[in-house]
Amino acid sequence: MNHSMNTPRDCERSEDLLAYLYREATASERKSFEQHLTQCSACREEHVAFGGVREAFAGWRDESFREAASFYPFTEKQRIEKRSALVAVREFFRLAPVWLQASGAIAALVVCALAASALVNADARREQNRIAFSTSSREPQRDAAPTVDAPSQKHYTQQEVDELIADRVQRGIETYREQAARGSATTIVAKDADRKSSAPDSAASSVSTDAKENGARRRSRTTTTPVGARERQTTVARRSNDDGVPRLSDLLDVVN
Amino acid sequence: MTDEQIVARAQAGDREAFGEIVRRWQRRIFALAYGMLGSAEEANDVAQETFFSAYRNLQSFRGEAKVSSWLHRIAVNQCITRQRRQKVRRESPLDAETVLGETQIASVTHAESPARHAEGRACAKDVRQAVGSLPPELRQIVLMKEFEEMTFQEIADALELPLSTVKTRLYTALKQLRMKLEKHAATETVE
Numbered sequence: 183m184n185h186s187m188n189t190p191r192d193c194e195r196s197e198d199l200l201a202y203l204y205r206e207a208t209a210s211e212r213k214s215f216e217q218h219l220t221q222c223s224a225c226r227e228e229h230v231a232f233g234g235v236r237e238a239f240a241g242w243r244d245e246s247f248r249e250a251a252s253f254y255p256f257t258e259k260q261r262i263e264k265r266s267a268l269v270a271v272r273e274f275f276r277l278a279p280v281w282l283q284a285s286g287a288i289a290a291l292v293v294c295a296l297a298a299s300a301l302v303n304a305d306a307r308r309e310q311n312r313i314a315f316s317t318s319s320r321e322p323q324r325d326a327a328p329t330v331d332a333p334s335q336k337h338y339t340q341q342e343v344d345e346l347i348a349d350r351v352q353r354g355i356e357t358y359r360e361q362a363a364r365g366s367a368t369t370i371v372a373k374d375a376d377r378k379s380s381a382p383d384s385a386a387s388s389v390s391t392d393a394k395e396n397g398a399r400r401r402s403r404t405t406t407t408p409v410g411a412r413e414r415q416t417t418v419a420r421r422s423n424d425d426g427v428p429r430l431s432d433l434l435d436v437v438n
Numbered sequence: 439m440t441d442e443q444i445v446a447r448a449q450a451g452d453r454e455a456f457g458e459i460v461r462r463w464q465r466r467i468f469a470l471a472y473g474m475l476g477s478a479e480e481a482n483d484v485a486q487e488t489f490f491s492a493y494r495n496l497q498s499f500r501g502e503a504k505v506s507s508w509l510h511r512i513a514v515n516q517c518i519t520r521q522r523r524q525k526v527r528r529e530s531p532l533d534a535e536t537v538l539g540e541t542q543i544a545s546v547t548h549a550e551s552p553a554r555h556a557e558g559r560a561c562a563k564d565v566r567q568a569v570g571s572l573p574p575e576l577r578q579i580v581l582m583k584e585f586e587e588m589t590f591q592e593i594a595d596a597l598e599l600p601l602s603t604v605k606t607r608l609y610t611a612l613k614q615l616r617m618k619l620e621k622h623a624a625t626e627t628v629e
Binding site: 200 | 620
């Protein structure tokens, strides 16, 4: 068969030509027909001509869709964008099958329950006057989390204990002085002043019992010089021995 | 959700579901009608009549064909009915060409050529006229292939025709359209 002399009627592969033209041929069919095209001028010529007709179809179709787009101004994409969430949900429940509607409703309820639980937990923490805010529902973490609650029982450090003891001692001394003054006892103040002039020890001067000195200042000094505090106590004890003033143990008894 | 599922809901009494079908397909149906009739107003009328007819015959749709094919078939029938009416009234140039026959297409088209604003639009009009002059059985397959972009097998299933018959008809349609368009182009070149 001389393919170069073929006319369209002579070639029996018109169906293959259409499948090739509309891209519905399989890979093997496509390869086979491409090989045929190299040999059959009729099919080659018809392939080109039909391609031109299809191009004309494309212009016809495009014009029709342009007209449709101008007649119905909103495209599908624009309609989706304009659609509100409420309308979308309503449409979902209207169009979805029953099982999908039920699943959606259950999922929505679960989400609402979780949100409500989180809110309840958050409120409870606010009622307890906590600064930390969390929606977590895990109670152990809540107990372990650092908080700024007012403590029910204060824990003292060793430094604070020392300060308190020194303060109590000072108060005891003052109490004793008052008692001594009332009972015409030995004037500790005068003797102490004499000692202060002879020994410029800052610790000793702080024990010079200025009754009006504020407690904070006293605590501060004692805190910075705990050794000095011990020396003061020793001094007081020595004085009580030497000058008839009470012993430290007596003072502590008074304090306690 | 597929068209078939939406139609099933519409058949069950959900009127809004059918509205979704209208929203999805009104532009394509309009385009098809415009492609056949060349008038936006008529295309809109055909689109409305198509969906009205589909809604009335909703229960007769049994899902054997695609919803789109069902709608397109109704629209094509609506267009053919209109063309027949216009043929009687002699109002439409397309109908005039269809009645006068293939040889007179070129002269009618040429008579309107001074009023053309763009070559592409003129080409679309030529194609519309050429397609309109095809026998209904060939025109239907051309529209299903070019507008609905259906495969040969889908067309064969929808029309309940052998696959080879569909291909043969389309081949015949393409050959006739090629001759019509080439003749029109030759006439324009000479004049």
